Amino acid sequence: MTEGANQKTTAEEAVEVALEVNGTVTKVLVPSRWLLSDVLRHRLGLTATHVGCEQGVCGACTVLIDGVPTRSCLLFAKAAEGLAITTLEGVLDDPALQALQEAFHRHHALQCGFCTPGMLLTALAMVRQQVPAEPETIREYLSGNLCRCTGYQYIVEAVAEVLQAVDRGDPAGSPALP
Numbered sequence: 001m002t003e004g005a006n007q008k009t010t011a012e013e014a015v016e017v018a019l020e021v022n023g024t025v026t027k028v029l030v031p032s033r034w035l036l037s038d039v040l041r042h043r044l045g046l047t048a049t050h051v052g053c054e055q056g057v058c059g060a061c062t063v064l065i066d067g068v069p070t071r072s073c074l075l076f077a078k079a080a081e082g083l084a085i086t087t088l089e090g091v092l093d094d095p096a097l098q099a100l101q102e103a104f105h106r107h108h109a110l111q112c113g114f115c116t117p118g119m120l121l122t123a124l125a126m127v128r129q130q131v132p133a134e135p136e137t138i139r140e141y142l143s144g145n146l147c148r149c150t151g152y153q154y155i156v157e158a159v160a161e162v163l164q165a166v167d168r169g170d171p172a173g174s175p176a177l178p
Contacts, residue, residue, distance in 0.1 A: 013033070015030065015031075015032045016028070016029050017029075017030055017078050017080075017081060019036075019039065019077065019080055020083065020084050020085060021040070021044060021046070021087065021090070022046075022090025023090065028077075032076075033076070034077050035074070036073075036075045036077050036085070037051050037073045040063070040072060048087055048088035048089055048117040049061055049063055049087050050114055050115075050117060051073055052114070052115075055073070055074075056071040057146065058118075058146045059071065059115065059144045059145030060114060060115055060118050061073040061118065062121050062122055062144075062145065064084075064086040064121055064124070065080065065086075066084050067086075067128065068125065069118075071144075087117075087121075088121055091124060096128065096162070097120060099127075100123050100124060100127065100162050101120065103158035103159070103161045104116070104119075104158045106161075107155075107157045107158040109154040109155040109157070110155075111150055112148075115145055115147040115148075115149075118145045123142070123159045126138070126141050127162055127163060127166055130166060131163060132163070132167075133159075133167060134160075135156050135160060138156045138160055139156060142155065142159070
């Protein structure tokens, strides 16, 4: 195959993808095989979306799609068109996220930090859904996010603290939610 033919094949494999990420629609040209996690990290520079197992098991690549925690390593970028994608960078000013971050800090719920963005986004979805602050329920929701450092107990305690504050309507424990 000649060099020119090889370039043509590569160009044919590229697709334009229009993604709504953190409230902004962006068009990018990427290879058709690229996953959403690839586009977020390598084209848009949103590196809080970590890539761990690349099989959807670890949850490090978790983003919110239409408010639902979703593994971005299992979704082709093209398939995400028309969906509202939220990364950790898109919710840094969210009072509920800030309450979760503070609770994670108070409870020593993170160590190396690799799983933390996925954990926080999953926990944020729980807060927004006003999930009951029961340890078993929290563990079930977080079961798709693996952490090799903490043993989960402190993570569960941190999330429970924020969920309890939301349930009480306590603005000191959890700032007003959107």
